[in-house]
Amino acid sequence: MKLKNIKWSTIKLMFVSHVFGKTAAAIYKSYVYNCNTKNFLKAGEHITLVKPLYLIPQRIELGSYTRIQPNVKIIASKNQKVIIKKFSAIGAGSTIIPGNHTPTVSIPQFLSYLYINDVNHTLIVGEDVWVGANSTLLSKGSIGRGAVVAANAVVSKEIPPYAVVGGIPAKIIAVRFSIDQILEHEASLYPPEERFDRDYLEKLFKEKYSELKTLGTSIITPKEIQQLTLEKSKYRIEDYSNL
Structure with a gap:
């Protein structure tokens, strides 16, 4: 790769590695390089990255208003990718692995870094996910979109919108909001063309959430509404509820 095509932050990482060694470079990467949105494949606005982070930014897309808490690990090889969409947050100490290996005759696990017969995926964390x-x-x-993953869960299959999942392996244990609450919630966060409609939600609830409890609430005090409005204004989060 020609030097002129390398980002300045990457040059600094190479310099730290060359002068101070691999240990210093690893510390610099997890506390500085990995917390710079300019190093990611794509990055929106108002992103919060809490150090240290253990990942490869060039294989990650971050939507606007996303947050990654400390000690998150994202392990992705060259043909794998992670997309975290707007309004979502990844809790401290979580691990995301968008691919795996197919056992192959004559290849010991020690040489898995050769990426032979890797199974490559793009793992997507939808909008407004916790x-x-x-x-x-x-x-x-x-x-x-809108799903909640309980602490310490292990997710090995696709999770539908607004599900609340937990356990090992993760299973659906509740639904975040009722249909009416979802419609109200989405009317605030998303422009009309991005929202789920009632027909889709009714079908989703019939197939996935029959007889499950709802965890969310629509109750919010006037003081809390004022605080929320101020915070949305500070981050320039548009409210679409009047459209």
């Missing part, structure tokens, strides 16, 4: 602390998302564990 991934609880110390959770693990495995290769097919994409998370639907």
Whole structure:
């Protein structure tokens, strides 16, 4: 790669490694390089990255208003990718692995870094998702919009929108909001063309959430509304509820 095509932050990382050694470079990477949104494949606005982080930014896309808490690990090889969409947060100590290996005759696990017969995926964390602390998302564990992953869960399959999941392996244990609450919630966060409609939600609830309890609430005090409005204004989060 020509020097002129290398980002300045990458040059600094190479310099630290060359002058101070691999240990210093690893510390610099987890506390500085990995917390710079300019190093990611794509990054929106108002992103919070809490150091240290153990990941490869060039294989990660971050939407606007996303947050990654400390000690998160994202382990992705060259043909794998993680997309975290807007409004979502990844809890401290969580691990995301968008691929895996196919056992292959003559290849010991020690040489898995050769990426022969890797199974490559793009793991997507949808909009407005909360991934609880110390959770693990495995290769097919994409998370639907608005879902909640309980702390310490292991997700190995796709999770539908607004599900609340927990356990090892993760199972649906509740639904975040009722249909009416989802419609109200989405009317605030998303422009009309991005929202789920009632027909889709009714079908989703019939197939996935029959007889499950709802965890969310619509109750919020006037003082809390004022605080929320101020915070949304500070981050320039548009409210679409009047459209």
